[in-house]
Amino acid sequence: MKYTSASEFFKQRYGTKVYRLSLSSGCSCPNRDGTISTGGCTFCSEGGSGDFASKGDDIRKQIEDAKKKVDAKFPKNIGINERKYIAYFQSYSNTYGDADRLKKLYMDAFHEPGIVALSIGTRPDCFNDEIYEMISELVVQGDVYIELGLQTIHEKSAKAINRGYELSVFDKTYQRLKQIGAIVIVHVILGLPDETVDEMLETVDYLARLTPRLDGIKLQLLHVLKGTELGRRFMDNPFKVFTLEEYCYVVGECLKRLPKEIVIHRITGDGPKKLLIAPLWSADKKRVLNTMNQYIQKL
Numbered sequence: 001m002k003y004t005s006a007s008e009f010f011k012q013r014y015g016t017k018v019y020r021l022s023l024s025s026g027c028s029c030p031n032r033d034g035t036i037s038t039g040g041c042t043f044c045s046e047g048g049s050g051d052f053a054s055k056g057d058d059i060r061k062q063i064e065d066a067k068k069k070v071d072a073k074f075p076k077n078i079g080i081n082e083r084k085y086i087a088y089f090q091s092y093s094n095t096y097g098d099a100d101r102l103k104k105l106y107m108d109a110f111h112e113p114g115i116v117a118l119s120i121g122t123r124p125d126c127f128n129d130e131i132y133e134m135i136s137e138l139v140v141q142g143d144v145y146i147e148l149g150l151q152t153i154h155e156k157s158a159k160a161i162n163r164g165y166e167l168s169v170f171d172k173t174y175q176r177l178k179q180i181g182a183i184v185i186v187h188v189i190l191g192l193p194d195e196t197v198d199e200m201l202e203t204v205d206y207l208a209r210l211t212p213r214l215d216g217i218k219l220q221l222l223h224v225l226k227g228t229e230l231g232r233r234f235m236d237n238p239f240k241v242f243t244l245e246e247y248c249y250v251v252g253e254c255l256k257r258l259p260k261e262i263v264i265h266r267i268t269g270d271g272p273k274k275l276l277i278a279p280l281w282s283a284d285k286k287r288v289l290n291t292m293n294q295y296i297q298k299l
């Protein structure tokens with residue numbers, strides 16, 4: 001079975017290999033600062049689900065530092081001035097803040113050499129008219145990917161993970177973002193302890209049927225991490241996590257349900273190894289991806 005991976009999609013769209021630079025906007029998250037709750041989503045680590053990001057107030061310096069981390073991955077025949085990157089604001093909620101400050105930050109990032117797109121990770125409840133206006137102005141500069149952390153469509157699971165907003169909020173934000181020309185990617189977690197496989201697939205079915213069509217999806221294996229509520233729960237009373245074989249099956253079923261035009265930005269996850277409690281097999285990312293790709297090819 002063939003699916004469109006992010007690297008293939010980026011290569012087609014930008015004409016070359018593109019790497020993401022993990023950056024920080026300095027935003028917090030309403031699910032951590034007390035606006036919605038202080039505990040955050042039960043799976044979220046201290047780093048706000050972005051433990052690899054460069055940090056600091058100076059975006060130019062952050063970009064320089066982040067480039068150093070990925071430059072070795074470029075093929076040797078791609079010269080320094082030909083390298084293309086996506087400025088990726090991953091941790092916390094990167095539309096949760098003053099729209100003028102964020103507009104300057106994101107415009108500055110767009111104007112740095114080699115940056116072909118912005119990718120902004122956030123929650124669907126962190127939007128207002130000023131933020132939509134800011135995004136409308138950004139999309140004129142180039143591609144703007146907005147990554148929405150949905151995880152599940154099921155309200156009981158959303159409550160169990162302390163997500164803090166309802167599905168209707170996602171629906172409204174999704175429609176507005178598509179209207180203003182953002183490229184929308186949705187994050188789904190596979191393996192939440194209170195969900196059945198059928199429920200996980202219902203989430204994917206829902207996203208597959210969205211109109212206008214969804215642009216991209218990240219299928220993420222649940223990582224149980226130290227320092228999280230889920231980690232504490234697991235240590236007190238270990239719950240069932242997927243084996244690699246089970247995970248391959250579930251991802252395969254997800255891919256069968258998604259139209260080919262939806263770009264698959266991720267089929268597993270990037271949990272920091274030093275924090276990982278379970279499933280431990282996920283630490284060997286190379287083996288995991290090889291096994292998964294072999295499985296998917298045979299479908």
Ligand code: SF4
Nearest residue numbers: 029040041044048092
């Ligand atoms: S919305 Fe994101 S940053 Fe905020 S608590 Fe949940 S996972 Fe963490």
